[in-house]
Amino acid sequence: MAKTLFDKVWDAHVVTTVKNGPQVLYIDKHLIHEVTSPQAFTELKNRNLPLFRPKQIIATADHNTPTKNQHLPIKDVLSRNQLTQLTTNCNQNNIELYGLGHQNNGIVHVIAPELGITQPGMTIVCGDSHTSTHGAFGSIAFGIGTSQVAQVFASQCVLAEKPKTMQILVNGKLQKGVLPKDVILYIIAKLGTNIGTGYFVEYAGNVFENMSMEGRMTVCNMSIEMGARGGLIAPDKITYDYVAGRKFAPKGKDLEEKIACWESLKTDEKAKFDAEYSFNAKDISPMITFGTNPGMGIKISETIPKNKDTSFKNSLKYMNFKEGQSLLNTPINYVFIGSCTNSRIEDFRVVANFIKGKQKAKNVTALLVPGSQMVVKQLKEEGLDIIFENAGFELRQPGCSACLAMNDDKIPSGEYCVSTSNRNFEGRQGPGSKTLLASPLIAASVAVAGKIVDISKNS
Amino acid sequence: MEKFTKLISTATPLPIENIDTDQIIPARFLKATSKNGFGENLFRDWRFDQNNIPKENFILNNSNYSGKILLAGTNFGCGSSREHAAWAIADYGFKVVISSFFADIFKGNALNNGILPIQISEKFLQILLKTTLSNPNSLILIDLKEQIVLLKETGQFEKFEIDSYKKHCLLNGFDDIDYLTSIKNEIEEFEKTRLVS
Numbered sequence: 154m155a156k157t158l159f160d161k162v163w164d165a166h167v168v169t170t171v172k173n174g175p176q177v178l179y180i181d182k183h184l185i186h187e188v189t190s191p192q193a194f195t196e197l198k199n200r201n202l203p204l205f206r207p208k209q210i211i212a213t214a215d216h217n218t219p220t221k222n223q224h225l226p227i228k229d230v231l232s233r234n235q236l237t238q239l240t241t242n243c244n245q246n247n248i249e250l251y252g253l254g255h256q257n258n259g260i261v262h263v264i265a266p267e268l269g270i271t272q273p274g275m276t277i278v279c280g281d282s283h284t285s286t287h288g289a290f291g292s293i294a295f296g297i298g299t300s301q302v303a304q305v306f307a308s309q310c311v312l313a314e315k316p317k318t319m320q321i322l323v324n325g326k327l328q329k330g331v332l333p334k335d336v337i338l339y340i341i342a343k344l345g346t347n348i349g350t351g352y353f354v355e356y357a358g359n360v361f362e363n364m365s366m367e368g369r370m371t372v373c374n375m376s377i378e379m380g381a382r383g384g385l386i387a388p389d390k391i392t393y394d395y396v397a398g399r400k401f402a403p404k405g406k407d408l409e410e411k412i413a414c415w416e417s418l419k420t421d422e423k424a425k426f427d428a429e430y431s432f433n434a435k436d437i438s439p440m441i442t443f444g445t446n447p448g449m450g451i452k453i454s455e456t457i458p459k460n461k462d463t464s465f466k467n468s469l470k471y472m473n474f475k476e477g478q479s480l481l482n483t484p485i486n487y488v489f490i491g492s493c494t495n496s497r498i499e500d501f502r503v504v505a506n507f508i509k510g511k512q513k514a515k516n517v518t519a520l521l522v523p524g525s526q527m528v529v530k531q532l533k534e535e536g537l538d539i540i541f542e543n544a545g546f547e548l549r550q551p552g553c554s555a556c557l558a559m560n561d562d563k564i565p566s567g568e569y570c571v572s573t574s575n576r577n578f579e580g581r582q583g584p585g586s587k588t589l590l591a592s593p594l595i596a597a598s599v600a601v602a603g604k605i606v607d608i609s610k611n612s
Numbered sequence: 613m614e615k616f617t618k619l620i621s622t623a624t625p626l627p628i629e630n631i632d633t634d635q636i637i638p639a640r641f642l643k644a645t646s647k648n649g650f651g652e653n654l655f656r657d658w659r660f661d662q663n664n665i666p667k668e669n670f671i672l673n674n675s676n677y678s679g680k681i682l683l684a685g686t687n688f689g690c691g692s693s694r695e696h697a698a699w700a701i702a703d704y705g706f707k708v709v710i711s712s713f714f715a716d717i718f719k720g721n722a723l724n725n726g727i728l729p730i731q732i733s734e735k736f737l738q739i740l741l742k743t744t745l746s747n748p749n750s751l752i753l754i755d756l757k758e759q760i761v762l763l764k765e766t767g768q769f770e771k772f773e774i775d776s777y778k779k780h781c782l783l784n785g786f787d788d789i790d791y792l793t794s795i796k797n798e799i800e801e802f803e804k805t806r807l808v809s
Contacts, residue, residue: 168798168802169795171791173776174776174778175775177795179803188694192645192647216639217643229643231643232643234643235643235644281693282692296717297720298694298698298720299721300695301720301724301788304789308795308796311788312788312791346630347686347687347713350716380715382717462629464685557634558638559639578634579657581634
């Protein structure tokens, strides 16, 4: 029977099916971090259960970490405790930990691909909804709750209903200045924030085929923002070239054999999806959000639409915007470039390329937060740090930073922040903060102009 | 896990759509390493102002409304995978959340903590919201075995769907770890086949 890419990977990992119930799905890699793992370790301890496959677990500290002075003890007692707990738990259970300051440390969804841990055809879980990122490699990757983290600790499996499949096709040529972030913000604006609930999305078409791995990760990362547990893209030469040579990637003959297997990870021609959507690349423009969910996005040159819905009106009230209003020229005092969506080397190249020779606007506080120590190393090797410094930007140390306001990096109440992250929920970046999601290019242009500008018009 | 069979209770109506897990429990409260105590920060920024004074117009601060059932607008629990959202709801004292649509991860997290997420039609949800808003003493009956939500006042009811495995778990107080560790041998056999292929 003809199968989709998703079906192929899923079916290869089913251990058994519970009668009239869910399937038992085997997990190849389990990524953990400090926030959603402590209660899972306690759960196992309370049940007197050992960890089943500790070698298949990789740990990092990212959510609750400062992005300044990481060599000093963390000031916040609760944050420090949580990180100490992670170290203790990993030591006691022989889990590889890339803690604060380690050369492999960084945001979980940035480091696993960089280290070659993420590979095509795998099943990957993490107690974080943006685990969907790893689907960019043609793997099934999804976020789980802490109870499920404990289940994977105990059995290397999760119990799950097989999701339905959705294909999103984007063909054609992207306009100049349109980045992968714009593509996914456009898709979510068109389809809404819950269309993907119960589905895994396969992104297909030449737009994704021509995209770099970094771009594919940005797209798959935000699958959850349309409700989908995960998104995936068929692996190809771009994927193999990215994986080859990385620390934990197969090498030599092993790699050749693996690639031969990965070649089969494609949706069969006659395979059927449960839902299909198609878009034309030429319709996509640089995007920005104006509301309090990622589906409330418009082209940067458009005006805010009219809508009678109460939730929509409340959202605009929170954001202090009005129907029919253009966002252009709105003064912006905060810019955040980072998060598991847009903190990879390619994102910093885009930013550096734009701001080279320009200066940060005086009113703007900009947080430039690389996704990992490896990104930091690479951007320094490329001299991007000098460009940032000359333009008046401060480069921070890696972490989730102002994406979720659980560490020191927060946006003050009442302030707008143009952010390359993934969520614009009320207070997401700090109580009372107002987030506008956009690409790294838009964020860089705002940091220089001090207000929202349409660079396609100005440059 | 605690068993769940039947429940009769008043409900707290929260007619807001797309309630995300950042509203249910903001990230700055995720620093704890145990599951307890999250209830006091449930809907923190809707419940309290910046000086930690309860906001009068938020329904959880209205003493007329109470009970073990939370009624919420469509797409409840979207956003982050934080199970702290389910822990906060449980710790506050809710046993059931009723909405016309739930986000996937939240739904699973709720079930894993003995909270029953009940999906009903938008029409019936609006009836329940309207009735409880105008009469906070309205009682709602939940019968898991029969898969029924019933509004006592009018006798209106609706059947709801639940995965039969999850239903069995809730009725008997079993959880997924109990099941998965019971099939350890099967998992080990599966691992061997993967090494060969």
